[in-house]
Each structure stands twice: as structure tokens, then as C-alpha cells.
Amino acid sequence: MRILLAEDDPLLGDGLRSGLRQLGFRVDWVRDGNAAERELRAEPYAAAVLDLGLPMKGGLDVLAATRAQSIKTPVLILTARDAIADRVRGLDLGADDYVVKPVDLHELAARLRALVRRAHGKPEERLQLGAVTLDPAARAVLRDGVDVVLSQREFDLLHVLMLNQGRVLSREQLQQRLYKWGEEVDSNAVDVHIHHLRRKLGPELIETVRGVGYVLARGTSAQ
Amino acid sequence: MRLPRSLHWRLVVLVLGVMSAVWLAAAAVIWIDAQHELDELLDGHLAQAAALLVAQQSISENEDHETIDAPSLHPYAPKVVFQVWHDDVLALRSANAPAQPMSHRRRGFATLAIDGIAWRVFAARGAESDTQVYVGEQIASRAGILWAVMRSALWPMAVALPLLAVLGWWAVRQGLLPMRRLSQIIARREAHVLAPVAVADAPTEMQPLITSLNGLFERIAALLESERRFTADAAHELRTPIAAIRVQAQTALITVDDAPRRHALQATLAGCDRAAHLVEQLLLLSRLEQTAAPPAAAVDLSTLTRQVVAELANTALEQKQSLELAAPESCLVVGDDALLAVLVRNLVDNAIRYSSREARIRIAVAKEDGRVRLNVEDSGPGMSEEQLARLGERFFRVLGSDQAGSGLGWSIVRRIGAATGAAIEVRRSDALGGLRVVVTWS
Numbered sequence: 001m002r003i004l005l006a007e008d009d010p011l012l013g014d015g016l017r018s019g020l021r022q023l024g025f026r027v028d029w030v031r032d033g034n035a036a037e038r039e040l041r042a043e044p045y046a047a048a049v050l051d052l053g054l055p056m057k058g059g060l061d062v063l064a065a066t067r068a069q070s071i072k073t074p075v076l077i078l079t080a081r082d083a084i085a086d087r088v089r090g091l092d093l094g095a096d097d098y099v100v101k102p103v104d105l106h107e108l109a110a111r112l113r114a115l116v117r118r119a120h121g122k123p124e125e126r127l128q129l130g131a132v133t134l135d136p137a138a139r140a141v142l143r144d145g146v147d148v149v150l151s152q153r154e155f156d157l158l159h160v161l162m163l164n165q166g167r168v169l170s171r172e173q174l175q176q177r178l179y180k181w182g183e184e185v186d187s188n189a190v191d192v193h194i195h196h197l198r199r200k201l202g203p204e205l206i207e208t209v210r211g212v213g214y215v216l217a218r219g220t221s222a223q
Numbered sequence: 224m225r226l227p228r229s230l231h232w233r234l235v236v237l238v239l240g241v242m243s244a245v246w247l248a249a250a251a252v253i254w255i256d257a258q259h260e261l262d263e264l265l266d267g268h269l270a271q272a273a274a275l276l277v278a279q280q281s282i283s284e285n286e287d288h289e290t291i292d293a294p295s296l297h298p299y300a301p302k303v304v305f306q307v308w309h310d311d312v313l314a315l316r317s318a319n320a321p322a323q324p325m326s327h328r329r330r331g332f333a334t335l336a337i338d339g340i341a342w343r344v345f346a347a348r349g350a351e352s353d354t355q356v357y358v359g360e361q362i363a364s365r366a367g368i369l370w371a372v373m374r375s376a377l378w379p380m381a382v383a384l385p386l387l388a389v390l391g392w393w394a395v396r397q398g399l400l401p402m403r404r405l406s407q408i409i410a411r412r413e414a415h416v417l418a419p420v421a422v423a424d425a426p427t428e429m430q431p432l433i434t435s436l437n438g439l440f441e442r443i444a445a446l447l448e449s450e451r452r453f454t455a456d457a458a459h460e461l462r463t464p465i466a467a468i469r470v471q472a473q474t475a476l477i478t479v480d481d482a483p484r485r486h487a488l489q490a491t492l493a494g495c496d497r498a499a500h501l502v503e504q505l506l507l508l509s510r511l512e513q514t515a516a517p518p519a520a521a522v523d524l525s526t527l528t529r530q531v532v533a534e535l536a537n538t539a540l541e542q543k544q545s546l547e548l549a550a551p552e553s554c555l556v557v558g559d560d561a562l563l564a565v566l567v568r569n570l571v572d573n574a575i576r577y578s579s580r581e582a583r584i585r586i587a588v589a590k591e592d593g594r595v596r597l598n599v600e601d602s603g604p605g606m607s608e609e610q611l612a613r614l615g616e617r618f619f620r621v622l623g624s625d626q627a628g629s630g631l632g633w634s635i636v637r638r639i640g641a642a643t644g645a646a647i648e649v650r651r652s653d654a655l656g657g658l659r660v661v662v663t664w665s
Contacts, residue, residue, distance in 0.1 A: 053459050
């Protein structure tokens, strides 16, 4: 899952980036409000962690500006300000969650996963499609109750497809959701991962829509 | 007399009091004037009556020296008397007239008492001086006439007085309406509402009150805002280091690979150092706020600055910054040497930290007009007016400076400056373009 982290404190930002990376997130880290707004506008992040005391442009201003442009990326505010008025203002401006520092890394990850689930209208903890079950928290995939070993990238690809059931995603869209900035991407990398997923989970799971992209098989989702 | 405390009653009492006083004075003037006119009129009548009697006596001589009592023809008659004397013999008199001459005077008016009753008497003599006529009138009857005349003039005014009181009370109440409206507006206000008060059609006299009230609201709002900012800044500065330590430690725990794990652990330690530094700064600040006068001795600021700059020179060199110190003569300052060192270190350290690589930093200690002056300027980014204004607020830090400061350095510098009697001035450096700090000891 690719997320945006907007935090100006070098030590905390560094810690959050490495910590969340360990927990399976791909983290793009920006240190000021202008960059945060720019990235939110440009990239389809699964979620964003926003500090309020950002230089150049405060977190609340970033939030208001992006919501005004109908960017619906789920936003979790991570701040030292714990006054009720600040929380209310943050949530009213369009934040989806409000967490006061210091925060437990696992809790932050769980909250981010919940935000992503809710944003896709899937309140259940695990995603299910036919015989395939995906557990985002445990980062595990089961087929007929049996563990399937997937690479991190394959897991992320399946996760994105399952969150977007019924929606055809183009190769570019998938790439944007899977890779951080500056990561080297082969032009056919997505196709290779799709191929591996079909091999491991059954050829009928992912359908190719010629000239458009990929979608999870409708037949299986009906079961 | 003490006036009532209510403005309403105060106005009512004053207005009605003044009105009653003027009314009484007017009534008195009318009374005196009427009395005077009445006296003149009645005196005229007395004189005329006397003249008539004198004229009549010279025509019909009463030869038999008998006193004739003239009949009383009008209910008012008993209050009027007359006597006609002929050769010192009472020839004619009204029924109620006494037997003695009524006045000691032969001619003219006299006011006198006969048998305990006050009379006004006019005396006249005939042409041959043998006839003496007295005409008199009771003073009390004159008072009666005056009262009767005045009564009709005064009673409407007397009735008007209570009516005026009621109407005055109402009018004052109407006049004070904007004031009551203002007090209602303020009374109904919620404690957190600090917007300016607006009273529709507020009279000019109330504008100063409303203006000062709104000024007060503004000051309270500013105070609350600065309190809120302090809380937010303090929360940020105190929680962020702890959050960083926690996250880094947790990351180290869940990281298996050696290199990132070492990195996270090192970051944890850096976070601890930062938190420790913050605690040190807080403790120093609280000590500075507690002690009224730190121990003072004469300290050579030049030597002290040289030592501090030498300690920090390495950091500046690492960033390829040029550090210049001009401290040619010994400059004595009275203060605690440890605290003065903290002040100088904070200023120089700030200049080094917040200026970019290859920046120029100039430090000078000099004596000007007998005052010792420390000058620290840099070619760094400087500060905006707004930032300059907030400098010295505890925990205030310029965001985006990428430097892990505590936001307490300036508060500490200010406190030490105040404790050693120094004036601190911060502005743009004309020479280098960055920030310039001048500390002057008087």
C-alpha cells in the first residue's frame, strides 16, 4: 500500500518511514505543506499521514485545499495538538482519523489499513474473493484455507485489485499504486507480477481487458 | 446629600430637583410681584376713598358734633374702616372703626397694629386742616386676596410637578435604553465569545465605553490566542521528540536487517539526546525564572566570547561557514559567567545552525559610549516581521528550518539578558543580509 507521509521533524519522519515500511507500506515522505498538497494532487495514494505543524503551509490548510479539489485520499492527522477544538476542526475539515503523538507504530498501521478498507467500502478485516482470502494486517493470502507465499509486490498488487473489485485498472494506475517515487520500474513489471499471481492463485482469478488493463474476475466474485 | 448609585435615579433626582428649584424661584418671584401690584392697587383705592371722604366733608358740614356710624353695605366691609375727624372730634366712622385716631400720622400711608390686628391706614387732611380722614384696611384681607389670586396661578404647576416626575422618570429611562441594551448584550454573552460588541444606534457618549470595551475584548482574545499558541507549541516540542524515540525504537524492534536496524537504534539515541537537551533547557529556564538575582561578578565578555566561539568553530567549519570574531579589547560586564556563556553560545549557535553552508557569521564585542556591546550577525535566511515578533515566546520555532531546536533558546537568551541588565535587539543585518542580534549592557 502506497502512502504519503507529511512530517517536518527529521527524526520522527525517518522513524515513521522505516517503521511503516517494515509493516508493508510504501512510504513517500515530504517535509512541508506545499509538497504534501502537490503529491496528494498528483498521486493516487491509498492514504496520507499528515502533521499539522508543517512549514510553508499548515496541515489543516493542506487538508482544506485538497478536499476543496475533491481529492478523496483518506487522511490521518498525526499531531502533538490534543485540544478537542483542534481534533474537531481537523475532522470537520475532512480528516478521516486524528491521532495524537506519540503513537504506537502498530496502531498507526492498523488505523491506516482501516482507513483504506473504509475508503473502498469494505468494512471487513479480510478481503475475500472466491477461494482467495487476503489478510492485510498479517500480510497473508490463503487459497482454500492454505497459505500461499507471495512476494511483497505480488501481495500489494493483489491487495490493490481486491480493494478495487469490479473496476478495471490500467497498467499505469497499478504502477502508480505500487511504486514509490524514484523506484525503477520495468515497462512490463506489472504484467510479470500478474503472471505470477495467476500461476499461484489460478488462471481465472485476474481477467485481462485488452487495451485497458486488469480486473478481478467477475465470475469468482459472484460466488 | 448623597446621590443614588443608579444612573437612572441620579438623573431623575437631578432633573426634578433642578426643575423644582426653578419652579419655586419662579413662584416666589410671581408672588412678590403680585403682592407688590396688589398693594399698589389697594393703596390707590384707600387713597381714593380718603379723598372722597375729604371732599364730602367740605360740602356737608356736620354741625352737631355727633358721631355718625355709617352702615355696613358689603360682606367685605368689616375688613375696611374709616374715620372722619372734625376739629379733633370723631364725626363719621364705619361701624367697626375704633374711637381713637387710627394713625399717628396726619398724611400718607402707615402700616400699624390696632388691637393686635395689622392694618394699612391712609391719612388725609381737608383743605382747611380741620378735617382729618383715616381709611384703613386689614392686612390679612390683602393676604387673602393675594392668596386667592396666586392659588389659581400656582395649582396647575403644583399638579404638573408629580406628572413631571413620572414623565421625567420615563424619559430618562428611554434615554438610557442603549446603555441597558449594551449591558444585556454583555450579560447574554458566552464566555468564549470575544468578538467586538456592536450596539445599534449607540449614542456618541457611549462610543468611548464601547470602544474601550472592544479594545479589552481584543486584548483578551490576543492573550488567549498566545496562550493557545504556547500550549500548541509546547505540546509539539515536548511530544515530537518522544514520538520520534518511540517510533524509532519500535522500528528497530521489528526490523530484521542489520543496517536499517542499526540506523533506527542510532536515531533512537539521537532522539534521547534531543529530549535530554530539551529537559536541560527547560530546567535552565525554570532556574532563571526562579532566582531573582544570579551571583554577579565582573566578567570579561571578550575572553568569554572567544572561548565560546572556539568551542563552536568546528561545527561552523564542517559546514564551510566563515566565522569572524572581533574582540580587540577587554570588555567587562557584571553578571554570572556561566549564564553569560549560555547567552553567547545560544546566539552564536543559532547563527551557525540557521545559516546555510558557506554562510558568513560575524561576531563582535566592543565598547561604545562606555557600554559593552555584543554583535552577532549572519548571512542566513533571516526572519520575517511576524517571526521576529514571536521570537522569545517559549517553544516558538521557525518551521521548516530543518533544525532540531527546542524553541527555548531565545527565551533563555532573553531571560539572561534581563538578569544581567542587557537590552537585546534583533533585526535584519544590513551588512550580511541575514539576522543581526545586538546585546547591549548598560
